[in-house]
Amino acid sequence: MIKFNEAELRENYQGTLALRPGIEAAVDKFYEEGFDSIWIFGTGGTWATGVQAEYYMRGKCSIPVYVEQAGEFNVTGNKRLTDNALVLFTTVTGTTGELITAMETIRKTKAKVIGFVDEPGTPLTKLCDVCFSWPHNSQIKFWMVLDRIQYLHGDFPDYDKFYAQLDAHLAQGLCDIEKQADEFAHEWAKKKVEWMKENKDMPHYFIGAGPAWGNTYSTAMCYWEEMLWIRTKSISAPEFFHGTLEIIEKDTPVTLYLTEDEQRPLEERVARFLPRVCERYTIIDTKDYKLEGIDEEYRGRISHLITRCVNNRIEAHLEVETRHPMEIRRYYRQFPY
Amino acid sequence: MIKFNEAELRENYQGTLALRPGIEAAVDKFYEEGFDSIWIFGTGGTWATGVQAEYYMRGKCSIPVYVEQAGEFNVTGNKRLTDNALVLFTTVTGTTGELITAMETIRKTKAKVIGFVDEPGTPLTKLCDVCFSWPHNSQIKFWMVLDRIQYLHGDFPDYDKFYAQLDAHLAQGLCDIEKQADEFAHEWAKKKVEWMKENKDMPHYFIGAGPAWGNTYSTAMCYWEEMLWIRTKSISAPEFFHGTLEIIEKDTPVTLYLTEDEQRPLEERVARFLPRVCERYTIIDTKDYKLEGIDEEYRGRISHLITRCVNNRIEAHLEVETRHPMEIRRYYRQFPY
Numbered sequence: 001m002i003k004f005n006e007a008e009l010r011e012n013y014q015g016t017l018a019l020r021p022g023i024e025a026a027v028d029k030f031y032e033e034g035f036d037s038i039w040i041f042g043t044g045g046t047w048a049t050g051v052q053a054e055y056y057m058r059g060k061c062s063i064p065v066y067v068e069q070a071g072e073f074n075v076t077g078n079k080r081l082t083d084n085a086l087v088l089f090t091t092v093t094g095t096t097g098e099l100i101t102a103m104e105t106i107r108k109t110k111a112k113v114i115g116f117v118d119e120p121g122t123p124l125t126k127l128c129d130v131c132f133s134w135p136h137n138s139q140i141k142f143w144m145v146l147d148r149i150q151y152l153h154g155d156f157p158d159y160d161k162f163y164a165q166l167d168a169h170l171a172q173g174l175c176d177i178e179k180q181a182d183e184f185a186h187e188w189a190k191k192k193v194e195w196m197k198e199n200k201d202m203p204h205y206f207i208g209a210g211p212a213w214g215n216t217y218s219t220a221m222c223y224w225e226e227m228l229w230i231r232t233k234s235i236s237a238p239e240f241f242h243g244t245l246e247i248i249e250k251d252t253p254v255t256l257y258l259t260e261d262e263q264r265p266l267e268e269r270v271a272r273f274l275p276r277v278c279e280r281y282t283i284i285d286t287k288d289y290k291l292e293g294i295d296e297e298y299r300g301r302i303s304h305l306i307t308r309c310v311n312n313r314i315e316a317h318l319e320v321e322t323r324h325p326m327e328i329r330r331y332y333r334q335f336p337y
Numbered sequence: 338m339i340k341f342n343e344a345e346l347r348e349n350y351q352g353t354l355a356l357r358p359g360i361e362a363a364v365d366k367f368y369e370e371g372f373d374s375i376w377i378f379g380t381g382g383t384w385a386t387g388v389q390a391e392y393y394m395r396g397k398c399s400i401p402v403y404v405e406q407a408g409e410f411n412v413t414g415n416k417r418l419t420d421n422a423l424v425l426f427t428t429v430t431g432t433t434g435e436l437i438t439a440m441e442t443i444r445k446t447k448a449k450v451i452g453f454v455d456e457p458g459t460p461l462t463k464l465c466d467v468c469f470s471w472p473h474n475s476q477i478k479f480w481m482v483l484d485r486i487q488y489l490h491g492d493f494p495d496y497d498k499f500y501a502q503l504d505a506h507l508a509q510g511l512c513d514i515e516k517q518a519d520e521f522a523h524e525w526a527k528k529k530v531e532w533m534k535e536n537k538d539m540p541h542y543f544i545g546a547g548p549a550w551g552n553t554y555s556t557a558m559c560y561w562e563e564m565l566w567i568r569t570k571s572i573s574a575p576e577f578f579h580g581t582l583e584i585i586e587k588d589t590p591v592t593l594y595l596t597e598d599e600q601r602p603l604e605e606r607v608a609r610f611l612p613r614v615c616e617r618y619t620i621i622d623t624k625d626y627k628l629e630g631i632d633e634e635y636r637g638r639i640s641h642l643i644t645r646c647v648n649n650r651i652e653a654h655l656e657v658e659t660r661h662p663m664e665i666r667r668y669y670r671q672f673p674y
């Protein structure tokens with residue numbers, strides 16, 4: 001399998017989960033001191049992770065969660081922010097300009113900040129009360145914070161059982177999903193790239209709902225547009241029916257995510273609609289992927305990790321089939337703007 | 338001028354503004370009784386108006402504003418909603434299924450509901466504490482509610498002066514903007530449709546920020562996709578730089594909105610970037626349009642109304658040039674799904 005080192009991947013997941021005692025210590029302390037709201041800051045993919053996190057909390061916990069695109073915060077501010085806020089952010093490079101500016105503002109308040117900065121020693125590591133540095137898996141990191149808050153708030157009594165299962169099985173389970181998805185992804189990427197020869201301008205449509213929406217948005221924008229230079233449009237499943245449906249035709253390429261959270265019915269509605277008008281659609285259904293050792297009832301909390309594994313395989317093969325190295329950027333950070 | 342009846346349009350704006358005494362009476366009463374948060378419900382275009390309203394309030398007022406896509410609320414709920422919420426919605430038909438279901442849930446709480454339902458006597462008129470029925474201008478309606486709340490909350494001391502100017506000048510001012518924009522819009526639409534003959538799959542990119550983002554999203558989705566069946570992608574100005582920029586090339590069609598609210602610097606950054614990589618871009622700058630009688634300092638609060646006027650003219654001409662009546666729907670409400 002290309003671009004897949006199972007041992008390394010498993011170890012990376014396991015190392016992420018191993019951050020949990022440190023996260024619990026920080027969250028427990030801040031919860032004890034009291035906070036009135038949770039603020040997640042990001043840009044692009046990390047903002048999308050925040051959006052996803054807000055959806056995740058919405059139906060589960062009464063503590064307000066606000067998501068701030070850092071660039072927007074820097075010009076608009078937010079009058080709802082108080083000194084009693086708990087602030088979270090995640091960044092790979094630790095150097096994102098908008099986020100540095102936003103955190104400099106935040107540090108002038110009494111708000112508490114938990115930062116996840118993949119790259120140790122970078123500017124953003126210095127702009128938090130507690131900083132964790134371990135590469136990748138920003139979603140698992142955020143979820144550990146949010147699940148702990150749910151637990152402390154009385155909204156997740158199963159917390160210990162859930163994380164015992166993740167600690168024991170998630171890392172291998174996610175590796176196995178990539179292996180299970182690889183052949184499908186390879187065939188799919190070959191067909192897609194062949195078809196794109198005659199259809200290079202046609203955007204690929206991505207549809208997902210709620211806790212899967214952040215993933216859907218960032219797959220379209222951060223992976224396909226930014227790293228593969230393929231046109232896309234992402235739209236949430238319930239919003240799809242209020243406009244975008246009208247430009248789906250027989251030959252329009254669509255990927256729909258079916259997940260196992262409470263918004264699945266919204267995604268299923270799209271799944272019923274698509275075959276009536278389109279034949280070039282793909283459904284990625286997390287139910288098709290086993291996660292050994294993790295109870296059925298918990299899968300909705302982590303379906304977005306399953307879709308990311310499948311997407312990883314598709315992108316690995318698209319990278320080869322398009323002969324487009326995912327590292328290269330045409331404009332981003334290439335010249336000042 | 339096609340699709341433009343100045344007297345009718347002016348009267349419609351003036352009639353919208355004339356709802357204000359009734360809105361003030363309702364808002365003042367609910368404010369006196371006390372509410373802890375504002376909840377805006379919608380789907381598609383009306384949800385986008387809610388998103389825009391939340392951006393508008395964010396930097397101006399400390400009362401939390403939540404925006405709920407009604408379909409999502411129906412499956413996820415929201416644990417932050419309390420009996421002390423003030424709920425707003427707007428709907429043209431008064432029959433949107435998702436919104437009816439959501440409001441039926443809301444009516445089981447003690448939350449207060451202000452509804453704007455264009456069509457009198459429809460189901461949604463019965464699901465509010467106070468209902469206003471007057472066609473069009475959902476944004477002006479919401480703004481009147483939100484500006485009054487800002488005023489009562491001590492965040493908008495200029496309220497009376499601002500609305501005296503709107504009452505006296507807005508209706509004619511917006512009509513004049515459509516007249517000013519018409520020739521540009523006609524030329525633009527002709528060129529666009531000519532170019533589309535050879536480029537029918539290429540999406541049109543729409544970029545706007547913050548208080549202009551809801552407009553940008555709904556112009557792309559509710560007008561171009563739903564009513565004109567033209568492919569689009571919308572992206573917010575700050576997010577543009579975290580992915581979408583990479584697929585902009587010399588011949589990619591882009592429309593950027595420059596407004597006069599506090600997020601203009603984010604839009605200006607895109608304006609600086611675009612000419613380096615693209616020649617098929619259009620900037621619609623609200624500063625190019627006069628609004629006689631309305632102070633400079635207030636224009637940021639209503640720039641989105643200016644861009645809508647310009648968009649109205651573009652869409653009117655696209656409708657002719659594409660020979661695509663904007664009333665027709667391919668799938669929406671044509672068969673069950």
